[in-house]
Every structure is written in C-alpha cells, then in structure tokens.
Amino acid sequence: DAMRPQLLLLAAHLFLSARSSLDESALFVRVLAPAHLAYTYEIIPARFGPPLDAYRHTAWGVRLLAATIEESCNGLADDATGYVVIMPRGECSFVEKVAHAAAAGARFALVTEVNSSSSATISMSRGEVDADIHIPSAYMAGTSGSRLHRFLSFSNEPVLVDIPINATDVGILLDKAPWEIW
Numbered sequence: 001d002a003m004r005p006q007l008l009l010l011a012a013h014l015f016l017s018a019r020s021s022l023d024e025s026a027l028f029v030r031v032l033a034p035a036h037l038a039y040t041y042e043i044i045p046a047r048f049g050p051p052l053d054a055y056r057h058t059a060w061g062v063r064l065l066a067a068t069i070e071e072s073c074n075g076l077a078d079d080a081t082g083y084v085v086i087m088p089r090g091e092c093s094f095v096e097k098v099a100h101a102a103a104a105g106a107r108f109a110l111v112t113e114v115n116s117s118s119s120a121t122i123s124m125s126r127g128e129v130d131a132d133i134h135i136p137s138a139y140m141a142g143t144s145g146s147r148l149h150r151f152l153s154f155s156n157e158p159v160l161v162d163i164p165i166n167a168t169d170v171g172i173l174l175d176k177a178p179w180e181i182w
Helices: 004-018 069-074 094-103 142-154
Strands: 027-033 040-045 059-066 084-088 108-112 137-140 160-166
Touching (some): 069 084
Parallel strands (some): 059 084, 108 137
Antiparallel strands (some): 027 040
C-alpha cells in the first residue's frame, strides 16, 4: 500500500505519454463516492454546446443522477438542478438528450451505452437537431457508464463526481477502473 501512490503516478505518466496529444479528448470524470466506484473515467466531449474548457473545475463534488431512456428523450421527470445527469444512448439524438437535461436544470450531461460492455467511444455530434445547448456534455464508454447507471438505478446511495478533469491541468493521478483498458 505504501507504493500505491508512486505506482499510480507512474501509470498515469505512462498513460498520458502514450497519447498522441493532450487535447480536449484528455478529459475525465472522477467518482468520489461510493468507494467501490471511486475511479477516474475518461470522457469524450460532445461536438456541440459550450466547450468543456470553459467549465473546468465547476462541478466538484456534484451528485450524479440517472435518467431512463424515456426521460432522456421526452423530458426528465425529476428536477435535476445542480446535478450531473447520466443518460442511456439510443432512441433520440444526443442533442435532444442534452437539451432535456438542461431543461431540468442539470449542470452537465453524460451519455453512455447502458446495455453494453463495450469500451468503444462515440463522437457526440449535433446531427440534424437545432437546439440551443447551454450546458456541457460528454460521452462515457459503455463499460463504465453502464456500471454507474446501473448502480444509480438500483441504489439510493448518492454518487458524487468531479467533472470535467483535465489530467494535465491539476496533476490528477489517474486511478482508472480495473474493468477499463489503459
């Protein structure tokens, strides 16, 4: 256990060194609680709405709220004021999902593949929908997103997150989930 911080630092250095560039794709969400989900997860910023750079460090210790596929496409049933909303992919456009999260008061929207163990990433583009998106959003790979969404769907225990994190910005140690590929 005494070597854990040094090993994490070395792993983070190797991970970041392997990336071709540290641009907007090197962003992460860190789960603070509960402990069994407390890892750092990579996110891919959407290609619409405000750029994530303008929102760095504004969602620290924020609660994560899961929306169903129906809520994601038709409007959230719960007030999401101040939350980060995680929504399943499918049935309607990314823009529509993010617009519904924003209308419910969310600070940030995450879209993920909830019925998949895929670690593939998807680029969230505007498509044909014309909506004024005023909150940042991102895509999270299915394996991690599915675990977070499933936990929230079956538990009353809050999930607290910091989002977004740029690893080069604050020297964050990347404690990636064991089910994710480095």
